[in-house]
Amino acid sequence: MVSNLDFHSLLLYNPTTLRKAINALNNIKRIGVFDSGLGGLTVLNQICKYNEGLDIVYFGDTARVPYGTRTNDTILAYAEQDVRFLKKQSVDAIIVACGTVSSIAIDDLASELDIPIYGVIEPAAEAALNATQTGRIGVIGTPATIRNGAYPKAIKAISASTECIGVPCPLLVPMIENGYEQDDELVEMACRRYLSSFDGSNVDTIIMGCTHYPFYESTLSRLAPHITFVDIGTALAKKLPQLLNLYKGEKTHVEYFVSDPDTGFQAVANRFLDSISARDISSVNIEMY
Amino acid sequence: MVSNLDFHSLLLYNPTTLRKAINALNNIKRIGVFDSGLGGLTVLNQICKYNEGLDIVYFGDTARVPYGTRTNDTILAYAEQDVRFLKKQSVDAIIVACGTVSSIAIDDLASELDIPIYGVIEPAAEAALNATQTGRIGVIGTPATIRNGAYPKAIKAISASTECIGVPCPLLVPMIENGYEQDDELVEMACRRYLSSFDGSNVDTIIMGCTHYPFYESTLSRLAPHITFVDIGTALAKKLPQLLNLYKGEKTHVEYFVSDPDTGFQAVANRFLDSISARDISSVNIEMY
Numbered sequence: 203m204v205s206n207l208d209f210h211s212l213l214l215y216n217p218t219t220l221r222k223a224i225n226a227l228n229n230i231k232r233i234g235v236f237d238s239g240l241g242g243l244t245v246l247n248q249i250c251k252y253n254e255g256l257d258i259v260y261f262g263d264t265a266r267v268p269y270g271t272r273t274n275d276t277i278l279a280y281a282e283q284d285v286r287f288l289k290k291q292s293v294d295a296i297i298v299a300c301g302t303v304s305s306i307a308i309d310d311l312a313s314e315l316d317i318p319i320y321g322v323i324e325p326a327a328e329a330a331l332n333a334t335q336t337g338r339i340g341v342i343g344t345p346a347t348i349r350n351g352a353y354p355k356a357i358k359a360i361s362a363s364t365e366c367i368g369v370p371c372p373l374l375v376p377m378i379e380n381g382y383e384q385d386d387e388l389v390e391m392a393c394r395r396y397l398s399s400f401d402g403s404n405v406d407t408i409i410m411g412c413t414h415y416p417f418y419e420s421t422l423s424r425l426a427p428h429i430t431f432v433d434i435g436t437a438l439a440k441k442l443p444q445l446l447n448l449y450k451g452e453k454t455h456v457e458y459f460v461s462d463p464d465t466g467f468q469a470v471a472n473r474f475l476d477s478i479s480a481r482d483i484s485s486v487n488i489e490m491y
Numbered sequence: 492m493v494s495n496l497d498f499h500s501l502l503l504y505n506p507t508t509l510r511k512a513i514n515a516l517n518n519i520k521r522i523g524v525f526d527s528g529l530g531g532l533t534v535l536n537q538i539c540k541y542n543e544g545l546d547i548v549y550f551g552d553t554a555r556v557p558y559g560t561r562t563n564d565t566i567l568a569y570a571e572q573d574v575r576f577l578k579k580q581s582v583d584a585i586i587v588a589c590g591t592v593s594s595i596a597i598d599d600l601a602s603e604l605d606i607p608i609y610g611v612i613e614p615a616a617e618a619a620l621n622a623t624q625t626g627r628i629g630v631i632g633t634p635a636t637i638r639n640g641a642y643p644k645a646i647k648a649i650s651a652s653t654e655c656i657g658v659p660c661p662l663l664v665p666m667i668e669n670g671y672e673q674d675d676e677l678v679e680m681a682c683r684r685y686l687s688s689f690d691g692s693n694v695d696t697i698i699m700g701c702t703h704y705p706f707y708e709s710t711l712s713r714l715a716p717h718i719t720f721v722d723i724g725t726a727l728a729k730k731l732p733q734l735l736n737l738y739k740g741e742k743t744h745v746e747y748f749v750s751d752p753d754t755g756f757q758a759v760a761n762r763f764l765d766s767i768s769a770r771d772i773s774s775v776n777i778e779m780y
Binding site: 265267271272273276345372373375376377379380382387388391392395462464465 | 554556560561562565634661662664665666668669671676677680681684751753754
């Protein structure tokens with residue numbers, strides 16, 4: 203029975219908000235995770251590493267990757283289709299493992315959805331704020347991510363006095379996607395170039411603001427040993443139990459869906475994943491959703 | 492009046508082939524040129540440089556770039572829309588200034604169309620065969636272009652004894668698109684790496700099998716001064732008067748259309764173009780065609 207006080211509190215909410223609040227208290231039995239392509243696999247990897255026993259549906263929009271070069275309207279429209287597809291897979295919550303969608307479309311998606319949805323920006327901002335001693339945080343990312351300023355915005359929202367410096371690193375994703383190893387001299391030269399942009403800035407913490415970058419974390423750490431590098435996947439994965447009431451089974455179970463099966467997903471996936479492996483990959487025509 | 496002989500010859504043709512043959516003899520008053528994005532501008536640039544006074548409609552599919560990572564079916568479907576859009580602009584012939592479409596979809600497009608259509612592969616193959624003394628030709632391109640082997644196939648079709656060695660250069664397009672200059676040490680290191688793959692091969696001619704690469708031609712030529720580099724845009728532009736009965740006006744006129752106007756087309760265009768400049772840029776919803 204609802205008490206008078208509770209009843210009045212409930213009246214303050216609209217039906218969607220209310221449904222969401224109730225759903226957030228529910229056991230989350232099945233989580234949808236999506237990305238524009240492959241990068242989100244590093245987030246998935248960390249989610250599974252820090253939260254064993256989850257039941258996950260991963261969708262990679264390999265037919266329409268990359269999202270970063272699209273207009274905001276197109277990115278939202280794509281993300282809405284991704285979300286509709288995941289809802290059809292009976293997920294109870296959605297994780298946006300895509301930096302672009304997290305920074306551009308998360309509020310719109312959240313307002314349209316009746317289940318919880320979380321992106322990768324806020325947890326990374328919090329982790330960086332916890333790590334910094336100097337109050338100066340760096341962000342490395344794709345040109346689009348740095349341009350839209352999502353990380354500085356999230357950091358300022360928590361701590362207005364913290365300074366934030368963004369450096370675009372346009373070559374790192376192509377290097378990773380084309381198999382350039384972390385000790386390759388081209389990778390080292392590029393990383394050294396990008397890190398040198400922070401010289402004299404007193405930055406002690408750098409958010410790797412792209413889901414691909416953990417692949418070069420060892421190179422970055424070697425070149426800048428005094429910097430704390432924040433992996434957005436790890437930050438989200440560690441935060442997840444606070445965000446959602448996770449139901450954990452005996453064994454982690456991940457189903458994979460991609461919109462273009464011919465893009466070598468499995469091979470790349472197994473380079474990106476270490477706590478799990480990518481089998482059971484199905485194809486989906488995402489334009490239908 | 493058609494003579495008996497002519498009449499019998501004509502009977503050998505189906506109506507589409509016939510219409511095409513007649514159209515090819517016609518004055519080509521307006522040419523459509525399309526690419527998945529910006530790279531085709533280097534082809535356009537050469538077309539205008541070697542053929543003054545043309546009336547051209549350029550379409551860059553900036554909303555769906557890059558095509559190289561899509562499936563063949565998707566690439567053909569996209570190209571068909573691009574062609575339908577250009578036909579609506581009353582063009583008399585179409586130039587595919589996109590390596591991916593030229594290598595994958597040109598035969599299908601030609602069989603569907605009633606006006607002439609030409610791609611960038613054959614003219615480049617011919618130019619390389621004319622240039623080589625050793626009978627060994629190299630091709631540099633994106634991983635997708637090298638994988639599909641269109642240039643070796645075109646070369647072998649003309650000269651079966653010519654050896655052809657393809658080397659994928661995955662970093663060059665990202666470097667060019669992100670403004671890395673031709674004397675940048677990262678560009679030099681990447682070019683040196685890619686060219687070293689030809690060491691000991693006796694290759695004396697290399698096709699720059701990507702519309703972006705002319706941007707780094709001076710770097711490549713400096714690092715390998717004894718190699719003849721073939722620019723696919725130049726090869727096509729020089730061949731064009733043999734392929735089409737071009738009508739030339741007093742002044743070159745180019746109209747530009749893009750599918751995503753927010754991608755900084757004009758700025759990049761003016762880096763890619765030297766014989767003309769990019770004004771008069773309109774937006775088109777290509778999914779409608």
